[in-house]
Amino acid sequence: MAFATYLPPVIGLDNAPAFIWRAGGITLLSLSSKEGLAIGVILDLTLVHYRGLRLGGRVQNGLTLVKLTIIGLFIAGGFWLGQGDWRNFAPPAGGASLWQGEFAVSLILVSFAYSGWNEAAYLGRR
DSSP states (O other): OHHHHHHHHHHTOOOSEEEEEEETTEEEEEEEHHHHHHHHHHHHHHHHHHHOHHHHHHHHHHHHHHHHHHHHHHHHHHHHHOOOOGGGGSOOGGGOOTTSTHHHHHHHHHHHHHHHHHHHHHHTOO
16 A cells, blocks of 8 residues: 555556446445555565465565665665764753653554564464
């Protein structure tokens, strides 16, 4: 869904309903281009993994390499274009901890992501 959310504006797709299925004046199904793109990507990756473990592994490794390259470019761009200061890494004044406030709230989503992978391991056990 994230891929389908961020790609359409780049390639000029809008989020208007692209497919509407009606029966008797009642809308039974309505899909936007974003939802169609998400369904297409899921089906494509499903077919890749269906074709075999070796091909699926290569595709996953390639996609991981693309993500790591993009992260590396962001880091390099931050060092090259950024105007940061090492004082940003100093402890906050007033005795506040890094584990309070917005940073602590952001870790809730990280724990949800970890829990999902942890629970997925139980599916493969049998």
